[in-house]
Amino acid sequence: MRAFLLGALALGAAAAEIAPEARRSGYDFAGPETRAMQDDDMANPGMLWVMQGEALWDKKSGAADRSCADCHGDARISMKGAAARYPAFDAALGYPVDLEQRINHCRTERQQAEPLAWESPDLLALTAFVAFQSRGLPVATPVDARLRPFSDVGSELYHRREGQLNLSCGQCHDDNWGKQLAGSPIPQGHPTGYPLYRLEWQSLGSLQRRLRNCMIGVRAEPYEYGAPEAVALELYLMERARGMPIETPAVRP
Amino acid sequence: MARVLINLPPRAKRGEIIEIKTLIAHPMETGYRLDKTGAAIPRDIISRFVCTYNGDEIFRAELFPAIAANPFIAFFTTATESGELAFIWTGDHGQTQTEVRQITIE
Numbered sequence: 163m164r165a166f167l168l169g170a171l172a173l174g175a176a177a178a179e180i181a182p183e184a185r186r187s188g189y190d191f192a193g194p195e196t197r198a199m200q201d202d203d204m205a206n207p208g209m210l211w212v213m214q215g216e217a218l219w220d221k222k223s224g225a226a227d228r229s230c231a232d233c234h235g236d237a238r239i240s241m242k243g244a245a246a247r248y249p250a251f252d253a254a255l256g257y258p259v260d261l262e263q264r265i266n267h268c269r270t271e272r273q274q275a276e277p278l279a280w281e282s283p284d285l286l287a288l289t290a291f292v293a294f295q296s297r298g299l300p301v302a303t304p305v306d307a308r309l310r311p312f313s314d315v316g317s318e319l320y321h322r323r324e325g326q327l328n329l330s331c332g333q334c335h336d337d338n339w340g341k342q343l344a345g346s347p348i349p350q351g352h353p354t355g356y357p358l359y360r361l362e363w364q365s366l367g368s369l370q371r372r373l374r375n376c377m378i379g380v381r382a383e384p385y386e387y388g389a390p391e392a393v394a395l396e397l398y399l400m401e402r403a404r405g406m407p408i409e410t411p412a413v414r415p
Numbered sequence: 416m417a418r419v420l421i422n423l424p425p426r427a428k429r430g431e432i433i434e435i436k437t438l439i440a441h442p443m444e445t446g447y448r449l450d451k452t453g454a455a456i457p458r459d460i461i462s463r464f465v466c467t468y469n470g471d472e473i474f475r476a477e478l479f480p481a482i483a484a485n486p487f488i489a490f491f492t493t494a495t496e497s498g499e500l501a502f503i504w505t506g507d508h509g510q511t512q513t514e515v516r517q518i519t520i521e
Contacts, residue, residue, distance in 0.1 A: 202436075203420075204420055204421075204422035204436045205436060205487055205489075207440075207487070209438075210438065210440040213418050361483070364485065365484065
């Protein structure tokens with residue numbers, strides 16, 4: 163009877179959210195070679211996109227013939243910590259936007275240029291360059307009452323079972339992190355390094371791309387790029403990782 | 416022009432063994448993959464990499480379709496005299512990209 167009770171308690175505890183001091187970046191679950199690749203800016207392939215983003219930052223674009231730098235100046239100063247605060251509430255739109263959407267919003271509104279396609283090299287490069295300015299800074303998703311309903315949606319989606327495998331995000335990333343899934347360790351799912359270089363992709367990719375991968379993995383219908391659900395999930399994940407250092411561009415297997 | 420990251424010490428002592436690291440942005444398309452319509456994606460790889468030190472070849476590598484995108488190549492050489500190192504990547508169709516870096520020997 164006592165063993166049964168202890169077992170029930172252990173199960174109950176396992177289903178709870180990860181305590182702040184027990185949170186670990188995906189970096190800790192990666193192999194030593196992958197970690198070494200991320201740590202060395204001369205070996206980290208993500209730096210190729212950061213370089214490209216730096217060039218794009220100064221490039222004039224659109225009917226307004228303006229570059230990012232014309233408004234924002236030196237990104238090392240103006241963009242420091244910006245990525246740590248995204249997704250952020252956009253008062254004009256009335257909903258939160260992630261960093262990619264903010265960049266595209268700037269393109270269409272300020273530069274009067276065509277928006278960049280999701281996962282296009284240019285959008286990844288600009289996002290990586292902006293997020294790189296926050297490397298080492300803690301995730302600081304704003305405490306904003308207007309964000310509350312959206313992060314609640316994100317939390318609901320995170321805990322909802324989905325797909326033919328009938329799994330929720332939390333069943334892997336809260337309840338079973340550190341264990342193996344088909345030979346790979348299950349991380350806690352903290353999005354601190356995006357956009358990141360995934361060896362499997364042989365490319366940089368966004369958090370939304372990663373979320374779509376997970377959803378295909380549980381055989382659910384993935385959200386479209388930029389869908390409100392995807393941004394809500396991003397928001398919840400960033401709140402869950404609040405205080406953890408940004409690693410962009412991270413390298414993952 | 417592909418984006419390139421090259422890391423070598425700008426200064427070295429004579430006789431010192433130095434590490435040189437190179438990274439180039441390239442898809443290394445194998446030629447075996449199909450696109451969404453089922454058509455073969457044409458092969459596009461870097462097939463050769465050469466490094467010269469004041470004109471002398473000090474390192475050469477042949478690359479094949481199994482090598483991952485954005486090839487990272489690191490190697491060692493002995494610092495002999497001040498001058499320039501040239502890095503030459505050659506593609507399937509003979510197109511090349513050359514980068515040059517200076518080194519000072521103390």
